[in-house]
Amino acid sequence: MLDDVFREEWGRVLAGLIGSLGDFDLAEEAAQEAFAIAAERWPRDGTPANPRAWLMTTARNRAIDRIRRERTLAEKTRLLDVPEAVADDLDETVIRDERLELVFTCCHPALELDAQVALTLRTLGGLTTDEIARAFLVPEPTMAKRLVRAKRKIKAAGIPFRVPPAHLLPDRLAAVLAVVYLIFNEGYGGRGDLAAEAIRLGRALAELMPDEPEVHGLLALMLVNDARREARFSDGTVVLLRDQDRSRWDLDQIAEGRRALDRALALGGRGPYVLQAAIAGLHSEEPQDWPQLAALYGELARLTGSPVVELNQAAAMAEAGEVEQALGLVERIELDHYHYLHATRAELLRRLDRVDESRAAYDRALELVSSDAERRFLERRLTELTQGSEER
Amino acid sequence: MQYLLLIHQGDTPTPDKPDEWARLSEDEQKAVYGDYQAVNQTPGVTPGLWLESPEMATTVRVQDGRTLTTDGPFVAVKEALGGYLVFEADNLDAAIELASRIPAARLGGAIEVRPIKQG
Numbered sequence: 001m002l003d004d005v006f007r008e009e010w011g012r013v014l015a016g017l018i019g020s021l022g023d024f025d026l027a028e029e030a031a032q033e034a035f036a037i038a039a040e041r042w043p044r045d046g047t048p049a050n051p052r053a054w055l056m057t058t059a060r061n062r063a064i065d066r067i068r069r070e071r072t073l074a075e076k077t078r079l080l081d082v083p084e085a086v087a088d089d090l091d092e093t094v095i096r097d098e099r100l101e102l103v104f105t106c107c108h109p110a111l112e113l114d115a116q117v118a119l120t121l122r123t124l125g126g127l128t129t130d131e132i133a134r135a136f137l138v139p140e141p142t143m144a145k146r147l148v149r150a151k152r153k154i155k156a157a158g159i160p161f162r163v164p165p166a167h168l169l170p171d172r173l174a175a176v177l178a179v180v181y182l183i184f185n186e187g188y189g190g191r192g193d194l195a196a197e198a199i200r201l202g203r204a205l206a207e208l209m210p211d212e213p214e215v216h217g218l219l220a221l222m223l224v225n226d227a228r229r230e231a232r233f234s235d236g237t238v239v240l241l242r243d244q245d246r247s248r249w250d251l252d253q254i255a256e257g258r259r260a261l262d263r264a265l266a267l268g269g270r271g272p273y274v275l276q277a278a279i280a281g282l283h284s285e286e287p288q289d290w291p292q293l294a295a296l297y298g299e300l301a302r303l304t305g306s307p308v309v310e311l312n313q314a315a316a317m318a319e320a321g322e323v324e325q326a327l328g329l330v331e332r333i334e335l336d337h338y339h340y341l342h343a344t345r346a347e348l349l350r351r352l353d354r355v356d357e358s359r360a361a362y363d364r365a366l367e368l369v370s371s372d373a374e375r376r377f378l379e380r381r382l383t384e385l386t387q388g389s390e391e392r
Numbered sequence: 393m394q395y396l397l398l399i400h401q402g403d404t405p406t407p408d409k410p411d412e413w414a415r416l417s418e419d420e421q422k423a424v425y426g427d428y429q430a431v432n433q434t435p436g437v438t439p440g441l442w443l444e445s446p447e448m449a450t451t452v453r454v455q456d457g458r459t460l461t462t463d464g465p466f467v468a469v470k471e472a473l474g475g476y477l478v479f480e481a482d483n484l485d486a487a488i489e490l491a492s493r494i495p496a497a498r499l500g501g502a503i504e505v506r507p508i509k510q511g
Contacts, residue, residue, distance in 0.1 A: 108484075110484055110488070156507050156509075157484050157505075157507045158393035158395075158481075158482075158483045158484045158487075158507060159483065159484050159485075160482070160483035160484065160485055164485065168485065
């Protein structure tokens with residue numbers, strides 16, 4: 001129970017402290033002290049009526065004590081401008097939510113991507129350095145060094161603690177969303193706690209930026225994909241969407257994802273996350289609306305210029321019955337070293353009864369494939385193709 | 393905050409190399425001069441001194457008490473410093489915006505933004 005309060009409050013308390021103290025390290029140490037005192041006192045004396053205000057007041061008072069002890073530090077902090085008000089209990093209404101300022105600072109493009117991710121998990125997510133290190137499979141001292149260096153750069157280089165002005169916002173928001181999605185995908189590969197953390201961050205962003213369609217789009221995308229997690233693996237191998245046991249999907253979470261997507265669409269969103277969420281949403285419906293999926297993949301391909309997305313578009317077109325057109329598209333895609341391209345082409349040729357060409361395409365795909373499971377799949381298709389043509 | 397903006401010309405055509413410079417149209421050449429002037433007149437900017445091209449540099453080392461000189465810059469010519477300016481600004485975002493207005497940044501070079509130590 002205490003853990004839940006801590007996870008809920010850590011980001012907000014820390015953001016508020018950084019905002020008023022103007023110093024990451026000082027704020028973090030003070031927050032840690034306040035949370036430690038709370039962990040000791042609350043079980044004994046009861047949880048205060050306003051835990052957030054209590055934590056913030058305690059942390060700020062700790063910070064002031066520290067500054068008084070280290071006077072040279074005081075000259076460098078904004079605390080000098082607000083000397084006495086901090087002694088009183090903070091009223092919830094005066095605690096500004098500065099998590100948004102914090103996330104834009106942590107995801108500043110002047111920081112290395114790895115550092116952006118680590119800093120976001122540490123400050124907003126409240127994960128310990130050790131937890132982040134384990135999640136990214138690096139030694140704890142390496143992760144600690146990464147965090148220290150990032151915080152030093154924020155201070156030394158003057159990375160601002162603010163929500164970027166309008167002309168910088170689109171690029172900077174894209175950077176924030178990329179960090180959250182990267183955290184999600186790390187978790188989606190198996191470490192569920194990170195995926196859950198990314199969704200938590202996504203929910204917070206949606207609350208803080210209710211008018212940004214891409215924020216809702218990303219949240220929707222994560223919710224829908226995560227809802228299928230249980231069905232995605234069987235005996236340690238990935239199960240393709242069409243073979244998944246749908247009774248193992250989390251339907252409530254898919255519905256929540258749909259609501260987030262509806263919100264994004266209502267805001268006029270047509271960005272890459274909104275489109276990916278719409279695609280993920282359609283994939284979780286039965287039967288799948290292939291013409292609509294093909295159109296969405298096409299829109300996403302134009303937006304991102306990604307040939308892999310174009311390949312998905314071709315597959316959707318074929319499912320929608322446009323096999324000739326799909327083949328035409330596949331033959332224009334420049335991805336010669338990608339085995340899926342040749343496997344897709346082989347499948348389309350097979351459907352068009354162009355058996356020899358199909359066989360050649362399967363051979364090419366087999367030359368390029370690296371995973372054993374994929375190889376077995378392709379070999380089986382090739383055998384079926386040969387048998388099928390002999391029967392005729 | 394104070395920032396030192398180090399201008400690395402890279403492949404940027406400059407008047408020091410007339411052949412390359414001639415590849416820019418007259419309008420583009422004018423824009424380069426105009427943009428440098430606008431950058432230098434931006435509030436907070438202290439323009440740097442004009443430097444001769446990196447090929448004119450001499451690099452000095454002392455080994456075992458002996459002074460050794462080599463012809464050329466410390467780093468490769470393309471990576472060498474072409475110019476600099478000092479910018480007093482609120483934060484890194486302002487320095488990045490100024491850097492992106494320096495012509496070398498778009499013509500094949502790059503700008504390094506270095507915070508100057510405070511206190």
